[in-house]
Amino acid sequence: MKTPNHFKLTALAAIFSCFVLTACNGANSSTASSTADVILTIPVEAVLTRHGEISSSYRTTATLEARGEAEVISKATGIVQHILVEEGDAVSAGQLLAQLDNERQQYSLNKEKAELNRLASELTRTKEMHERKLISSDVFEKLQWQFDAMQASVNLAELALKETEVRAPISGVISRRYAKLGQLVNQYATQSLFHIVSNQQLEAVVHLPEQQLAQARIGQNALLEFAGMLPVNAELVRISPVVDAASGTVRAVLRVANEQQLLKPGMFAQVQLQFDVKADALLLPKRALMTTDNSPTVFVVNAENKVSRKPVSLGYQSDNTVEILSGLALGDKVVIAGQSALKDDALVNVVSVKQFE
Incomplete structure (x- = not known):
């Protein structure tokens, strides 16, 4: 038979158990709430x-x-005597770049000059006689023609002598010297003796796609990048009026100033027009964009x-940056890292606010 004290102990045990369960449930509820807060804060x-x-731009x-270059050849035949x-x-x-032997040309010129001097003396005497009516006009005119022809022969002999001097046709830098001392040069073989390039101004030829042609204009700027060098400015100076049907491109020429002679013909450039x-x-920044x-x-x-997802309209674009035409305002804080895990009204923890150039 159970006593009244036994019933009292049983009731106390039941109340204590309920208190423990309530306390445990409260603790579990608090832990779950904290966990939920961590999950929601991204x-x-x-x-x-x-x-x-x-x-x-177009890359x-x-x-x-x-811009200017020339293969230097000799207009005379002879042996190279001097290279300067x-x-x-x-x-x-x-x-003067080189000198060919000119002995033969000098002798020929001397001969022509001597004959010219003889005709000049004879023409002077004949002119006096013609003025005195001692000879006919026909004789005087024939001698005058002979003198004029000999004068032309002297001019040709002087030119032949001058052509033994190999001179630069343009200003620039000697990029190749082919001539050698003692080499026999033949004027009819078009042998190249020197190659000269003008480095003061260079050109870069680009081929624009047909769809870019509407934006291209004479005078537009371009930026040229070279390995291990600072970028260089250039200017669009010529655009071909013809589209290449095979490639669908248009030939355009950029002018590159090179007063310091740092750039060389043949250098490879990345071009941004x-x-x-x-x-x-x-x-x-482009990395903020999602699709x-x-x-x-x-x-x-x-x-x-x-956070809230906002559609934006884009304008011009560069390598890492994009223009926003609509959808954002100046100073808006936009997510650039971690956005793949976001949805509208998600709570975030902004770890840092980056500055971009």
Whole structure:
């Protein structure tokens, strides 16, 4: 038989058990709540939209070419006696580069001059006699023609002597010397003795796709990048009026100033042709963009550290930056890292706000 005290102990045990269970449930509920808070707070990196300069451009490659270059040949036949320049030497137009033997040309000139002097003396005497009516006009005119013909022969002999001097046709730098001392040069063999390139101005030829032709204009700027060198500015100076049917491209020529002679013909360049420049565009890094239903979107962080997905309209684009035409305002905080795990109204923890150039 159970006593009253036994019933009291049983009731106390039941109350104690309920208290323990309630306390445990409360602790578990608090832990779950903290876990939920951690899951909902997603760490992200963000950036503030800013105003800056951006351009519409086309990227391609090109090889530098000399604006002026010449293969120097001899107009005379002879043996090379003197070479006055070497590869790398700067020369000016008309400068003497090499001398051929000219003994034969000198003798020929002396002979022609002697004959001219004889005719000149005879013409003087004949002219006096003609003025005195002692000889006919026909005799005087024939002698005058002989004198004129001999004068032309002397001029040709002087030219032949002058052509034994090999001179630079343009100003530039000797890029190759083919001539050698003692070499027999034949004027009819078109042997190249020197190669001269003009490095003061270089050209870069690019081939623009047909769809880019509408944006290309004479006078537009271009930026040329070379390995191990600072970028160099260039200018679009010529655009072909014909589209190459085989490639669908248009030949365009860039002029590259090279007063310091740092650039060389044959150098390979990465070319960025700038069609248009906006000085005060609203800019955003490209990595902030996401694609939703084939349209660009971004996640914007509000004052409560919640994000919302916003569609944006894009304008000009560069390597890492894009122009925002609509959808954002100046100073908006936009997620650039961690956005793949986000959805509308997600709570985020902005780890850092990056600055971008």
